[in-house]
Amino acid sequence: MNEINSPILAVSGLKKYYNNSSIRAVDDVSFTINQGETLGLVGESGCGKSTIAKLIVQLEKPSEGKILFHNQDLSTLNKEDKHKNKTKIQMIFQDPYSSLNPRKTIGDAIKDPMLYHQICEKEEVHKEILRLLDLVGLPANSMDRYPKDFSGGQRQRIGIARALSLKPELLICDEPVSALDVSIQAQILNLLKTIQKELSLSMLFIGHGLSVVHYISDRIAVMYQGKIVEEADSIALFTNPGHDYTKTLISSIPILDPTLRNIRKA
Amino acid sequence: MIPLLKVEDLRIDFVSQKISYPIVDQLSFQVLPGEILAVVGESGSGKSISLLSLMGLLGSELKTTGGRAFFQEEDLFQKTEKELDQIRGKEISMVFQDALTSLNPVFTVGNQMIEGMKIHMGLSKQQAKERALLLLEKVGLPDPSSVFKKYPHTLSGGMRQRVMIAMALSCKPELLIADEPTTALDVTIQAQIIQLLKELREELNMAIILITHDMGLVAELADRVLVLYAGQIVEEAKVEDLFAKPSHPYTMGLLTSIPQIQTKIQKKQEPLQSIEGNVPDTFHDIEGCRFQNRCPYKTSGCEKQQQLHQAQTNHWSRCFRYDFIQKEASL
Numbered sequence: 096m097n098e099i100n101s102p103i104l105a106v107s108g109l110k111k112y113y114n115n116s117s118i119r120a121v122d123d124v125s126f127t128i129n130q131g132e133t134l135g136l137v138g139e140s141g142c143g144k145s146t147i148a149k150l151i152v153q154l155e156k157p158s159e160g161k162i163l164f165h166n167q168d169l170s171t172l173n174k175e176d177k178h179k180n181k182t183k184i185q186m187i188f189q190d191p192y193s194s195l196n197p198r199k200t201i202g203d204a205i206k207d208p209m210l211y212h213q214i215c216e217k218e219e220v221h222k223e224i225l226r227l228l229d230l231v232g233l234p235a236n237s238m239d240r241y242p243k244d245f246s247g248g249q250r251q252r253i254g255i256a257r258a259l260s261l262k263p264e265l266l267i268c269d270e271p272v273s274a275l276d277v278s279i280q281a282q283i284l285n286l287l288k289t290i291q292k293e294l295s296l297s298m299l300f301i302g303h304g305l306s307v308v309h310y311i312s313d314r315i316a317v318m319y320q321g322k323i324v325e326e327a328d329s330i331a332l333f334t335n336p337g338h339d340y341t342k343t344l345i346s347s348i349p350i351l352d353p354t355l356r357n358i359r360k361a
Numbered sequence: 362m363i364p365l366l367k368v369e370d371l372r373i374d375f376v377s378q379k380i381s382y383p384i385v386d387q388l389s390f391q392v393l394p395g396e397i398l399a400v401v402g403e404s405g406s407g408k409s410i411s412l413l414s415l416m417g418l419l420g421s422e423l424k425t426t427g428g429r430a431f432f433q434e435e436d437l438f439q440k441t442e443k444e445l446d447q448i449r450g451k452e453i454s455m456v457f458q459d460a461l462t463s464l465n466p467v468f469t470v471g472n473q474m475i476e477g478m479k480i481h482m483g484l485s486k487q488q489a490k491e492r493a494l495l496l497l498e499k500v501g502l503p504d505p506s507s508v509f510k511k512y513p514h515t516l517s518g519g520m521r522q523r524v525m526i527a528m529a530l531s532c533k534p535e536l537l538i539a540d541e542p543t544t545a546l547d548v549t550i551q552a553q554i555i556q557l558l559k560e561l562r563e564e565l566n567m568a569i570i571l572i573t574h575d576m577g578l579v580a581e582l583a584d585r586v587l588v589l590y591a592g593q594i595v596e597e598a599k600v601e602d603l604f605a606k607p608s609h610p611y612t613m614g615l616l617t618s619i620p621q622i623q624t625k626i627q628k629k630q631e632p633l634q635s636i637e638g639n640v641p642d643t644f645h646d647i648e649g650c651r652f653q654n655r656c657p658y659k660t661s662g663c664e665k666q667q668q669l670h671q672a673q674t675n676h677w678s679r680c681f682r683y684d685f686i687q688k689e690a691s692l
């Protein structure tokens with residue numbers, strides 16, 4: 096997308112083992128994400144996708160390997176730089192239901208982290224929240240309401256507004272639309288794409304739905320049993336898949352035409 | 362053919378001390394033996410509670426306030442709790458939407474599976490165990506004997522979902538009700554489950570009600586489709602007809618919202634088509650068509666209450682413009 100293509104994130108030799116190395120959740124993974132680019136990450140359930148996400152936002156510590164953000168190793172930063180960097184990488188979670196505190200109004204849920212990270216002046220906060228709500232397509236009166244008043248799709252918009260409030264440069268999305276209906280999925284995907292362009296965000300987009308990942312990503316990495324087995328341009332991956340697992344993935348996509356199903360199985 | 366399940370004019374109300382209002386109404390449909398019926402529609406449209414109501418499993422604030430339901434010609438709403446228990450364990454089994462909360466946390470997967478088979482199929486412990494392991498393998502779990510010994514909370518979401526499916530199939534039901542059975546699964550596992558359900562339908566002539574919002578799954582598996590919106594059926598058709606000639610604007614929106622994989626080097630289709638807005642929270646105070654606040658085809662006449670119109674043989678739409686919509690959809 097961007098002509099300069101300087102990597103904003105460079106992951107190399109990343110490993111995460113659990114249970115005294117008996118579970119190799121992430122096993123020697125390397126990839127880069129360029130400025131303004133979206134990298135899709137797909138793969139079998141349990142292959143380590145969410146673990147990679149957690150390592151990047153530092154919810155977990157790697158067993159081995161490096162994560163460079165703007166060429167800086169996140170694990171070696173001092174406390175102050177860490178605090179500064181925390182806002183620049185934000186995550187949007189799979190489950191829009193459990194990721195919001197039921198006792199906080201939407202306004203507070205967005206406001207608190209902004210003040211904590213000193214993103215904007217106290218006097219400005221109100222205006223900023225209104226701007227964010229508008230950006231994600233929610234009415235201004237959402238501010239004083241609680242999560243229970245919102246549908247799944249709306250909650251996901253709130254999650255996006257909250258992530259954006261900290262002015263991130265890199266957005267990690269872990270299956271942000273899997274729990275939503277197709278018609279709402281389309282709304283959220285359009286929103287993410289528009290925002291990404293407007294703010295020139297970089298994104299790591301994890302998903303099960305291949306057509307969804309294809310739609311949103313510039314490049315796609317395919318994971319299998321803790322390793323990345325293939326990485327390609329998001330169109331080339333489907334026209335010319337290299338790895339056997341990628342081929343299996345593609346041939347397993349349901350075809351949206353009931354008249355073709357018997358032909359295909361033959 | 363005598364329908365396996367027949368539902369007539371079902372109505373479900375939300376009832377509390379302060380207020381009550383309908384959540385599902387005018388719901389009629391049937392399922393033939395061996396048939397796969399898909400129920401699709403936006404979340405909150407009433408898919409899950411309609412089926413829970415038939416099984417006598419509604420929560421405390423929801424009441425079945427009208428209609429009748431027959432399973433093998435017997436009136437389900439006249440059954441005692443004990444009789445229902447019998448039916449639920451054996452003839453009709455259900456895969457619930459939330460696989461974690463519907464598995465018992467204090468028993469291992471194996472114990473939960475064996476119990477039902479001992480009671481309902483009269484199997485010995487050893488026979489039941491063999492069958493359990495076979496089923497765990499059939500739903501694509503990599504190491505059946507280790508899963509057999511595990512407690513539900515140590516399994517990943519996708520694994521739990523597969524355990525639920527195995528368990529639901531264990532007593533060879535006549536009717537399987539599966540509520541969003543593959544949402545947490547990747548496409549390769551989903552394809553295995555689709556294959557398994559097809560085989561079982563062939564082998565046992567088992568009928569399936571598949572609740573989902575995944576149109577790909579519908580296209581692969583269903584014989585017939587019901588589309589629900591705001592507590593009502595808005596379209597009913599054979600699966601080929603629904604995809605070829607959607608006759609309600611909501612169905613059309615569902616079908617066009619799905620991203621398609623582009624295999625040519627060209628600009629990707631963007632933005633995706635979507636149905637703007639949200640489902641209304643309640644619909645009892647909406648006059649006329651319940652889809653009108655989101656419908657791009659709204660015109661005069663939409664303020665009137667909509668009946669199911671016959672668009673073709675066995676094809677129904679709750680939109681008086683069905684003819685026009687069909688033409689639009691084929692463009």
Ligand SMILES: Nc1ncnc2c1ncn2[C@@H]1O[C@H](COP(=O)(O)OP(=O)(O)OP(=O)(O)O)[C@@H](O)[C@H]1O
Nearest residue numbers: 113118120139140141142143144145146147517519
């Ligand atoms: N805290 C933990 N302790 C032990 N094992 C773990 C832990 N977290 C993850 N794992 C294991 O690591 C592997 C990778 O898990 P991860 O959650 O990254 O999968 P995923 O690719 O996101 O799967 P899904 O598509 O189902 O979300 C799995 O085998 C999982 O059981």
Ligand SMILES: Nc1ncnc2c1ncn2[C@@H]1O[C@H](COP(=O)(O)OP(=O)(O)O)[C@@H](O)[C@H]1O
Nearest residue numbers: 375384403404405406407408409410411420422
């Ligand atoms: N236990 C409950 N108490 C009150 N309302 C409920 C309950 N369960 C579901 N509802 C309401 O009933 C409607 C239909 O819900 P549901 O059948 O779960 O939808 P679907 O399965 O189509 O997503 C929704 O408006 C929902 O809010």
Ligand code: SF4
Nearest residue numbers: 650653656658663680
């Ligand atoms: S009746 Fe009118 S508003 Fe309703 S679906 Fe048909 S065209 Fe749209």
Ligand SMILES: [Mg+2]
Nearest residue numbers: 144145146269
């Ligand atoms: Mg995950």
Ligand SMILES: [Mg+2]
Nearest residue numbers: 408409458540
């Ligand atoms: Mg449901």
